[in-house]
Amino acid sequence: MAENLNLFTSTQNVIKEALTKLGYSEEMYELLKEPLRMMTVRIPVKMDDGSVKIFTGYRAQHNDAPGPTKGGVRFHPEVSEEEVKALSMWMTLKAGIVDLPYGGGKGGVVCDPRQLSMREIENVSRGYVRAISQIVGPTKDIPAPDVYTNSQIMAWMMDEYSRIREFDSPGFITGKPLALGGSHGREKATAQGVTICIHEAAKKRGIDIKGARVIVQGFGNAGSFLSKFMHDAGALVVGISDAYGGIYDPAGLDIDYLLDRRDSFGTITTLFDNTITNQELLEKECDILVPAAISNQITADNANSIQASIVVEAANGPTTLEATKILTERGILLVPDVLASSGGVTVSYFEWVQNNQGYYWTEEEVNKKLHENLIKAFDNIYEVSQTRGVNMRLAAYMVGVRRAAEASKFRGWV
Numbered sequence: 001m002a003e004n005l006n007l008f009t010s011t012q013n014v015i016k017e018a019l020t021k022l023g024y025s026e027e028m029y030e031l032l033k034e035p036l037r038m039m040t041v042r043i044p045v046k047m048d049d050g051s052v053k054i055f056t057g058y059r060a061q062h063n064d065a066p067g068p069t070k071g072g073v074r075f076h077p078e079v080s081e082e083e084v085k086a087l088s089m090w091m092t093l094k095a096g097i098v099d100l101p102y103g104g105g106k107g108g109v110v111c112d113p114r115q116l117s118m119r120e121i122e123n124v125s126r127g128y129v130r131a132i133s134q135i136v137g138p139t140k141d142i143p144a145p146d147v148y149t150n151s152q153i154m155a156w157m158m159d160e161y162s163r164i165r166e167f168d169s170p171g172f173i174t175g176k177p178l179a180l181g182g183s184h185g186r187e188k189a190t191a192q193g194v195t196i197c198i199h200e201a202a203k204k205r206g207i208d209i210k211g212a213r214v215i216v217q218g219f220g221n222a223g224s225f226l227s228k229f230m231h232d233a234g235a236l237v238v239g240i241s242d243a244y245g246g247i248y249d250p251a252g253l254d255i256d257y258l259l260d261r262r263d264s265f266g267t268i269t270t271l272f273d274n275t276i277t278n279q280e281l282l283e284k285e286c287d288i289l290v291p292a293a294i295s296n297q298i299t300a301d302n303a304n305s306i307q308a309s310i311v312v313e314a315a316n317g318p319t320t321l322e323a324t325k326i327l328t329e330r331g332i333l334l335v336p337d338v339l340a341s342s343g344g345v346t347v348s349y350f351e352w353v354q355n356n357q358g359y360y361w362t363e364e365e366v367n368k369k370l371h372e373n374l375i376k377a378f379d380n381i382y383e384v385s386q387t388r389g390v391n392m393r394l395a396a397y398m399v400g401v402r403r404a405a406e407a408s409k410f411r412g413w414v
């Protein structure tokens, strides 16, 4: 039978398994198997050439029992309703894992920002906020950056929302520039979180980070900062890649040189002649493999060829459920996406708290709190995985879904 590559249905399957293991009823699964709300919008945008183009956007709110919903907005040509739904469910899990008072939300606009001018991107961003303004807000649903969106886009969105509401609303969105109430440490937060998970996983496997060989697939926000952190910690980053291909050197790559030359979308390999494919890169020799790009990269087809002893998922959904099984059986320690990539939303929460209290923290304070949260979350999930005899993904879902389930129960919904 063909493997299930559908992110939405495979997420539903694991949520069901997690709820069953935790002893929840079928009704709880019925509540949590889909977002509570899903809004589809059409956004008319004036293009630079004078024409008008209509873009499609989505906002999904999975469960708001624990508090407002929270999660990023991606601008990507492959954004779909199903993907946004699955991603909103993952945000519920992430918030539960790092113990934040949020449910999950997620949004997206079907567009390719690489083909748009800055002014067109601004018009898409403002149009999206106007279209969803009724269902979002600092105490309802708080957007943030995601794939191909950044602090400038958050600034335009915040400005648009503040104009509509007629008061300054920094807490409406996170991932803002510092000058607009952004938090120190937010830009590097996802990579920091992945780094913390790598250190913890390496300890469990008795691997010394100094000299460990690391492959990072993807050189966007998470992948690029992560490569730098690993390099600075004394690891040998032997492979990296972008959407166009990968480069691999067993002697270690010059990360500072690569960072210097990447463009704002993380493209770098187009400058090299001897590139390999992304699939080839995943199967190269290394100790730690970090898929930090797109979904469905490690599947039943290549899981047996992965040479790493630790796989840490910085991307959302890079490993299928079949592949998770294979890697676990092979004794490879897999740190799942909902744990490894939760650093971003954790510092987003800190940003929102700072906005709400109007008092701002230093980068040291932010990083200290991020470390504490993530190490606690890692230990908790590792412990559940050991004591309940389940893989790290199922353990993470069990920890992650609990808060939304408990909150829904206390509210009397189920």
Ligand code: GLU
Pocket: 070, 071, 072, 073, 094, 142, 143, 144, 145, 146, 147, 174, 175, 341, 342, 344, 345, 346, 348
């Ligand atoms: N888009 C990021 C994620 O998927 C961050 C979300 C947030 O900061 O709210 O976790």
